[in-house]
Amino acid sequence: DTGVSQNPRHKITKRGQNVTFRCDPISEHNRLYWYRQTLGQGPEFLTYFQNEAQLEKSRLLSDRFSAERPKGSFSTLEIQRTEQGDSAMYLCASSSLTGEGNQPQHFGDGTRLSIL
Amino acid sequence: AQSVSQHNHHVILSEAASLELGCNYSYGGTVNLFWYVQYPGQHLQLLLKYFSGDPLVKGIKGFEAEFIKSKFSFNLRKPSVQWSDTAEYFCAVNVVRGSTLGRLYFGRGTQLTVWP
Numbered sequence: 543d544t545g546v547s548q549n550p551r552h553k554i555t556k557r558g559q560n561v562t563f564r565c566d567p568i569s570e571h572n573r574l575y576w577y578r579q580t581l582g583q584g585p586e587f588l589t590y591f592q593n594e595a596q597l598e599k600s601r602l603l604s605d606r607f608s609a610e611r612p613k614g615s616f617s618t619l620e621i622q623r624t625e626q627g628d629s630a631m632y633l634c635a636s637s638s639l640t641g642e643g644n645q646p647q648h649f650g651d652g653t654r655l656s657i658l
Numbered sequence: 659a660q661s662v663s664q665h666n667h668h669v670i671l672s673e674a675a676s677l678e679l680g681c682n683y684s685y686g687g688t689v690n691l692f693w694y695v696q697y698p699g700q701h702l703q704l705l706l707k708y709f710s711g712d713p714l715v716k717g718i719k720g721f722e723a724e725f726i727k728s729k730f731s732f733n734l735r736k737p738s739v740q741w742s743d744t745a746e747y748f749c750a751v752n753v754v755r756g757s758t759l760g761r762l763y764f765g766r767g768t769q770l771t772v773w774p
Contacts, residue, residue, distance in 0.1 A: 545701075573760060584662070584748050584764030585702075598760055633702070635762075646692060647762060649702040 546650035554656045562620045563653045567636030577633040629657045664765035679734040681749035688754040691732040697745045741774045
């Protein structure tokens with residue numbers, strides 16, 4: 543079962559550095575989502591793609607954050623000039639949009655980011 | 659503000675006890691409703707979903723949930739819990755119409771601990 547794959551699993555970096563995460567969705571899924579989860583909270587939506595088009599971005603996604611899905615397959619999430627407040631688990635999910643509507647999202651294991 | 663509320667942050671039960679976890683949401687219009695479960699060290703997994711039809715939905719591992727539209731609620735139930743049900747449970751809402759078609763809104767989660 544090839545589920546949603548995220549790399550790396552853990553990332554530790556110094557404040558001010560740039561980081562990039564990768565997400566490989568389930569192959570037949572055309573929708574890809576990024577969420578952020580901090581301790582004691584549920585996941586918060588960041589952005590999502592349908593194929594290669596970025597259809598929605600949350601206000602949480604400041605200008606230091608950028609996401610791409612260049613060929614409608616894998617996606618990257620980059621954070622520039624990281625800050626302490628960026629420490630969180632970054633989750634990727636994918637789903638398919640069928641004639642019956644938006645199907646349930648399948649989540650990856652996440653990338654845990656720690657800012658020193 | 660629109661939100662998803664999970665009333666219990668931590669529930670502790672003995673095996674064979676009955677479980678009910680509350681979830682209320684404040685979004686108007688048509689919604690899809692989900693419960694996700696996160697076992698220790700694992701990714702979020704879909705427990706059950708409601709799209710339309712019978713408001714009583716059954717999921718995996720003996721869980722069920724009832725959608726009560728008038729109360730904006732989608733409570734999760736299980737008649738008899740097992741030690742292996744120890745996990746964190748998240749309620750999530752997808753608004754079907756409007757500008758936020760793709761995102762899930764999550765509650766903050768309920769940690770369930772089952773003592774053997």
